[in-house]
Amino acid sequence: MTTKDSKIPGATIERIALYSRPLEKFLEQETELISSERLAALCNVNPAQVRKDLSYFGEFGVRGIGYNVRDLLSEIRKILVSDREWKLAIAGVGNMGKALVENVNLLKRGYKFVAAFDSNPERIGKRLPSGLTVQPLTSIGPSKEESGFEIGVITTGPAYAQAAADSFIRAGVRAILNFSAFQVRQPEGCLVENVDFSIKLDDLAYHLSSIRGKK
Amino acid sequence: MTTKDSKIPGATIERIALYSRPLEKFLEQETELISSERLAALCNVNPAQVRKDLSYFGEFGVRGIGYNVRDLLSEIRKILVSDREWKLAIAGVGNMGKALVENVNLLKRGYKFVAAFDSNPERIGKRLPSGLTVQPLTSIGPSKEESGFEIGVITTGPAYAQAAADSFIRAGVRAILNFSAFQVRQPEGCLVENVDFSIKLDDLAYHLSSIRGKK
DNA sequence: GCCTGTGAATCCATTCACAGCT
């Protein structure tokens, strides 16, 4: 990293990831150039935001012209370190877990599931379409270099989420993506992203009612 | 709503939804009282944040004592309007879509899927375990009161996401939860929440590398 | 003229710190 460390807003990183989606499409259809205005429109953000976000990492555009699609995308990939493969493990192979393990979009982006765990005895030993064999949650162990995983994904029910997180952490995992409806304790030195979509629904429901309520 | 309209931070709503999760558990195990400190710890937020968030909607606690679990939960349910049933439709019944339609947690919270759509001819006409029959995406029509739905959920591939959103909007839907890796155009008068988890992974990957890079 | 890059201004959100009630 050649950046003057750490003054980068958290939200900037997520948006930079967001920008890469339309850029990929433009690259496919061989569009050469893109303006911050156009890119912003596609991502529902302000054009100045796009420019500022990118400016944290360098000067990727040309004044009066715009950004070169191919170059910008390649810069973004470098920033996000999405130019390499990341190994994931999943805890909980219900519908949601299977949906993720079999998601080709993730694989295309370099996120590869290399282990699957579950607490339900009926599921243990089963072979997933992707080739993984479901192991007992309790067998999550310190990851041995080769077969190790770097990111743990939790798709268990709320009752098992914390246990799964604890196991992952014991196994040396430093980043967890938690889809369960249970807020995992933020442990020292481990990143946790919670994606509780029932909260998103609550949010929508609230705003729906308040709009209707207002008029 | 008896609130002095609209000065409520967006993030407050999401956190209030968050608070309800541990409260539900406390209610089950018949804990009477809870302090902002304890609740905050369980949700990984600051205690003052909890108090301020709640204070936007009223004075639910007792000084020197704390909050009554049952009362607080009931107030939160009123705030979030989660004391009624919301009807949802889903577009895209792949793994992810099925995971949502069959998710009992959502049903428990009052979110009920009443229609399912897909663009894949092979899926159309199939009956889901929940009893819904998959209809063609193109048949999303203006919702007729009775069978209507209020929130549209998108779990199609990126290529179909915008079309699904457009159809939902034409059908009169005012709120959309989008899980596809395509950012749906924010349309006039319709709320859209995007939950692109591949972005969350990018975010984790970035932070993982920058931590390792630093030491 | 056009579009980027960025300090300055604004807006929003979080946290502090203490008054107020039990």
Added chain:
DNA sequence: AGCTGTGAATGGATTCACAGGC
């Protein structure tokens, strides 16, 4: 003494507005 409720202070993030280069 204990814990809430909240103005004031702080800290971040977004947007403006214009200088700078094509």
